[in-house]
Amino acid sequence: MATEMERGTKTQEDQWMVQSQVFQIYDLFRRIPPNSQFAILELQRDKHIEYLTKGLKQLSRSFTVLDANRPWLCYWILHSIALLRDSVDDKLENDCIDFLSRCQDSKGGYGGGPDQMPHLATTYAAVNSLITLGGHRSLSSINRRKLYEFFMRMKDRSGGFRMHEGGEVDVRACYTAISTASVLNILDDELIQNVGDYILSCQTYEGGIAGEPGSEAHGGYTFCGLAAMILINEVNRLDLPALTNWVVFRQGVECGFQGRTNKLVDGCYSFWQGGVAALIQRLHLTVNEQMGQSNILECECSTDSDYDSTNSVISEGEQCYEGTPSHVNETCQLQEEGQPNTSHPADGNNVGYNFIKGHVYMRPLFDNIALQHYILLCSQEEGGFRDKPGKTRDYYHTCYCLSGLSVCQYSCTKDVESPPLPGDVLGPYSNLVERVHPLYNVVLDRYYEAHEFFTRS
Amino acid sequence: MDREAPDQRPPIPISKRTEWADVTPIPQDDGPNPVVAIAYTDEFRETMDYFRAVYLADERSPRALQLTTEAIHLNAGNYTVWQFRRLILDTLCVDLHEELDFVGLLARDNTKNYQIWHHRRWVAEKLGTNATSNELQFTEEIFSEDAKNYHAWSHRQWVLQALGGWEDELAYCDKLLQEDIFNNSAWNQRYFVVTKSPVLGGLEAMRDSEVAYAVKAILAKPENESPWRYLRGLYKDEVQSLVKDPRVASVCLDVLMNKRDCVHALNMVLDLLINGYQPSKTLENSIDALCLDSGLSNSGLTERVCSVLQVVDPIRANYWKWRKSGVTVEGSNGKELAG
Numbered sequence: 119m120a121t122e123m124e125r126g127t128k129t130q131e132d133q134w135m136v137q138s139q140v141f142q143i144y145d146l147f148r149r150i151p152p153n154s155q156f157a158i159l160e161l162q163r164d165k166h167i168e169y170l171t172k173g174l175k176q177l178s179r180s181f182t183v184l185d186a187n188r189p190w191l192c193y194w195i196l197h198s199i200a201l202l203r204d205s206v207d208d209k210l211e212n213d214c215i216d217f218l219s220r221c222q223d224s225k226g227g228y229g230g231g232p233d234q235m236p237h238l239a240t241t242y243a244a245v246n247s248l249i250t251l252g253g254h255r256s257l258s259s260i261n262r263r264k265l266y267e268f269f270m271r272m273k274d275r276s277g278g279f280r281m282h283e284g285g286e287v288d289v290r291a292c293y294t295a296i297s298t299a300s301v302l303n304i305l306d307d308e309l310i311q312n313v314g315d316y317i318l319s320c321q322t323y324e325g326g327i328a329g330e331p332g333s334e335a336h337g338g339y340t341f342c343g344l345a346a347m348i349l350i351n352e353v354n355r356l357d358l359p360a361l362t363n364w365v366v367f368r369q370g371v372e373c374g375f376q377g378r379t380n381k382l383v384d385g386c387y388s389f390w391q392g393g394v395a396a397l398i399q400r401l402h403l404t405v406n407e408q409m410g411q412s413n414i415l416e417c418e419c420s421t422d423s424d425y426d427s428t429n430s431v432i433s434e435g436e437q438c439y440e441g442t443p444s445h446v447n448e449t450c451q452l453q454e455e456g457q458p459n460t461s462h463p464a465d466g467n468n469v470g471y472n473f474i475k476g477h478v479y480m481r482p483l484f485d486n487i488a489l490q491h492y493i494l495l496c497s498q499e500e501g502g503f504r505d506k507p508g509k510t511r512d513y514y515h516t517c518y519c520l521s522g523l524s525v526c527q528y529s530c531t532k533d534v535e536s537p538p539l540p541g542d543v544l545g546p547y548s549n550l551v552e553r554v555h556p557l558y559n560v561v562l563d564r565y566y567e568a569h570e571f572f573t574r575s
Numbered sequence: 576m577d578r579e580a581p582d583q584r585p586p587i588p589i590s591k592r593t594e595w596a597d598v599t600p601i602p603q604d605d606g607p608n609p610v611v612a613i614a615y616t617d618e619f620r621e622t623m624d625y626f627r628a629v630y631l632a633d634e635r636s637p638r639a640l641q642l643t644t645e646a647i648h649l650n651a652g653n654y655t656v657w658q659f660r661r662l663i664l665d666t667l668c669v670d671l672h673e674e675l676d677f678v679g680l681l682a683r684d685n686t687k688n689y690q691i692w693h694h695r696r697w698v699a700e701k702l703g704t705n706a707t708s709n710e711l712q713f714t715e716e717i718f719s720e721d722a723k724n725y726h727a728w729s730h731r732q733w734v735l736q737a738l739g740g741w742e743d744e745l746a747y748c749d750k751l752l753q754e755d756i757f758n759n760s761a762w763n764q765r766y767f768v769v770t771k772s773p774v775l776g777g778l779e780a781m782r783d784s785e786v787a788y789a790v791k792a793i794l795a796k797p798e799n800e801s802p803w804r805y806l807r808g809l810y811k812d813e814v815q816s817l818v819k820d821p822r823v824a825s826v827c828l829d830v831l832m833n834k835r836d837c838v839h840a841l842n843m844v845l846d847l848l849i850n851g852y853q854p855s856k857t858l859e860n861s862i863d864a865l866c867l868d869s870g871l872s873n874s875g876l877t878e879r880v881c882s883v884l885q886v887v888d889p890i891r892a893n894y895w896k897w898r899k900s901g902v903t904v905e906g907s908n909g910k911e912l913a914g
Contacts, residue, residue, distance in 0.1 A: 129757035186653040191611040213608040232604040323808025334763040379759040
């Protein structure tokens with residue numbers, strides 16, 4: 119690259135370095151014959167499963183620094199295995215349930231390991247792990263009554279939550295509490311009170327959401343803030359056009375996402391930022407309303423005739439919409455439910471369920487094929503995924519690269535029942551991973567099982 | 576009580592130390608078939624076994640404090656150990672200046688650890704305004720290694736708001752931006768200072784000079800997204816003032832003259848146009864120069880900007896297409912000027 123000749127600032131130098139490594143990979147890829155290209159794009163399913171299963175059983179001493187994050191390790195690994203359309207054997211499943219029960223505090227919530235204080239983030243990880251395992255034994259092991267009491271104890275005067283007794287208050291804590299309460303059907307007005315005020319105060323002048331008021335807009339916190347606002351029915355309080363503009367600009371020339379403006383690409387933001395884009399896609403009526411574009415649906419239909427063949431799934435959806443106006447009403451009703459409605463707390467628990475119902479009328483706001491290139495060619499290793507070339511794999515990046523891959527593959531489907539078209543899945547169609555619920559990041563089928571279980575009980 | 580650094584820690588196992596003879600260590604309750612089982616070293620296992628013993632007995636003693644030091648050196652991410660340490664520090668009324676040194680050494684090696692920064696905030700809050708300059712200086716040390724450290728910036732903002740020290744903050748932002756104009760964290764801090772500093776008079780008072788600052792940065796490096804977002808942010812919730820400030824349209828035009836496909840300039844032009852900006856003939860011509868597709872000439876200028884963006888910024892083609900579809904509606908509402 120010519121730019122390498124000039125001296126840049128620290129940001130530029132770092133960026134050029136990563137860019138050149140990434141472009142080298144893409145150059146090599148372009149130069150090989152098409153049939154080999156196909157092979158290189160293959161998701162190394164067996165190698166990933168091997169890496170994941172090994173870690174679920176035993177980890178080396180270098181993982182000591184994660185000794186207070188063991189439910190996270192369970193979630194990263196179990197969710198990755200589920201995304202890869204596999205599952206652990208009965209014994210390992212029972213061992214996971216037993217272990218997580220040992221992390222559950224007698225006064226509610228889950229800690230980072232046995233005899234550690236309960237913590238909101240590890241609670242989220244433990245609950246999502248148990249939902250991913252599924253089944254009566256797993257789901258009934260969660261003490262929801264005590265968990266609710268724990269959540270209430272973690273509420274802060276600011277409206278936010280603190281991570282643990284005496285711990286920090288931030289948007290992550292809000293999301294992990296709200297997401298877990300929502301999926302377990304224990305969300306109520308008292309728990310929601312003032313959370314929206316706190317998250318709103320964290321949206322920055324850039325459009326994204328920060329960890330705390332005043333901090334910098336950041337992919338992880340933007341996902342957490344947006345998802346939590348949706349779950350508490352207050353998403354229309356955010357400046358969604360600004361948020362959308364910010365998030366689409368986070369996908370860069372490397373094809374992957376960065377976490378913040380002028381920072382380096384990182385595979386994990388495939389989910390955090392890609393997930394934000396996917397959520398916005400389902401919020402498009404609210405976004406359009408905020409932009410003063412109330413008739414957008416009509417408009418999209420009339421101008422979409424120039425879509426190329428790869429977009430046919432969208433065109434289909436629109437034809438369907440044009441032919442059956444009842445879908446519009448359905449969407450509008452969903453939109454109604456999207457308004458603050460704190461007088462009906464019972465509805466609050468169905469927000470997550472209703473959010474993924476109905477048709478998607480908007481095309482993905484990011485380049486889902488480009489992102490799959492980054493994930494498969496730059497992040498994928500022989501077993502596991504990494505942040506970027508030059509870094510080593512880990513379970514966190516494996517989980518969020520695979521979650522991001524799922525978001526990419528399903529981003530053009532018109533509803534949750536339709537499988538993606540081959541054109542939406544980069545590489546062989548066998549690369550297809552499971553669909554996730556974009557608000558909780560658990561595999562959709564497992565979410566449905568949990569939703570039914572916790573609605574009944 | 577000494578607080579040893581990790582390399583000075585005596586090699587004597589805790590079980591062999593006389594002062595611990597009365598304590599029965601409590602092994603981790605991992606069950607017969609643990610998952611995500613970590614291959615702990617003997618030292619780690621023993622330290623944590625003794626930690627559990629004092630923690631579960633709620634023993635807030637000097638030796639327990641020393642034990643938390645050792646446990647934190649082995650894993651600084653254990654929030655339970657940190658929280659128990661705070662309880663002990665409170666109970667024993669320990670001199671917290673020493674505590675700052677302890678945290679400082681750790682933070683330099685674990686700059687992305689939530690617990691350390693949270694603990695530091697707790698200590699600084701207890702020390703009050705005495706800690707101000709030390710805390711600001713500490714974050715500056717961190718920034719000299721990593722100028723975008725998220726936790727350090729949060730800490731610095733907390734210090735400013737809770738303890739003060741605003742006087743030189745704008746100059747500090749300027750210094751960091753001179754070193755690296757692409758440092759978005761420094762831009763964010765600048766926005767924080769301009770909007771929150773009690774010594775500057777707030778955004779209203781600062782807007783004019785800040786617009787000039789952003790414009791200058793944009794002209795120097797138009798590809799730098801940070802000052803564009805900053806400029807837009809200066810008119811947050813006051814979009815009509817953005818449209819009316821001639822410097823905004825002017826900087827877009829200046830940039831587009833030299834760098835015709837500058838996405839950030841076009842993004843700003845789009846923002847101006849949808850908010851009712853009446854484009855000059857020059858601006859229109861410079862957009863037209865980018866419209867390679869002759870089929871576009873009949874559409875409005877806003878649509879043409881979107882079309883140009885679809886071409887020059889293909890990774891966001893769907894986004895620009897969606898923006899364009901919204902413009903058509905506005906056009907039918909009469910907001911859009913025909914091109």
